[in-house]
Amino acid sequence: MDDLTRAVEAALFAAEAPMTTDQLAALLNGAAVLPALHALVDDYAERGVHLVERGGRWQFQTAPDLAHLLRRTREQPRRLSRAATEVLAIIAYHEPVSRAQIEAIRGVQTAKGTLDVLLEAGWVRVAGRRDVPGRPVIYATTADFLSHFGLASRRDLPGIDELRAAGLLDPVDEAFEALARGEEADEQGALEKGGESA
Known part of the structure; x- marks a missing residue:
């Protein structure tokens, strides 16, 4: 393993949160880190932890076949209401989407608290305002949403079939x-x- 790959590995282990390639490159004096990341993905493929990319950010996570061993100590139950689950699904599949669009798809009014729960969980973020009269706030999913559900990107969301x-x-x-x-x-x-x- 070369020095750059070792430095990328150390930076990711020491990081408090997943890191983008730009953050890693800035930390390592502008080095081209992508080849080192791919080398680490291969190196960790058969180990108890894997290097994964979730929403453009890199992190180490438990190998899927061993996750059950740590679930009791790490899992924090978060129960979402049916309304919150529906809103989260609509945002994930239609983002960026306004509250009015969410309500049109659901066919019922959405309580402000429902969106607040998703914002506090870190799975949804305010993505700006739509350029129409009234300039409504629009919502999108976050990298934490992708990470929590084990998705590399929204393209990995399951289809209707x-x-x-x-x-x-x-x-x-x-x-x-x-x-x-x-x-x-x-x-x-x-x-x-x-x-x-x-």
Whole structure:
């Protein structure tokens, strides 16, 4: 292992929070740290800790197959209400998004406390203001959100098919989809019968 790779490793171990490549480079006098980071990823691949990138920030974390050993000592339970979970999902999939857009998607008004919980958790941040009349605040997810859920980027969020396979879609939604498909089939059948009698 060369001196630069060792220095990057030491900097990440000593850091109080995950670091970006720019932060590491600044700490190490402008060195090109990306090759060293990739070398460390390979070096730690079979160890009890892995070097991972989450939202553009680098950190060491427990290997996934060993996480259960430390869960009791480290895990801090955080129960989100159904409303907070829905709002978090909407922000993650549609960011940047305003409160009015969140309410339009959910179909109900969102309490201010719901967004406050997500902001305090560090999973959501104010991303600015939309350039429309009233200049509403817009929200986006944070690097802590990605880190907590083990995502390198928002592109790693599960798609609709993965959610359905995991049983995470509301059965009511699936029933409505089936009903809609059935109605479409009935209409098609009626059109075909009408065409035969004409």
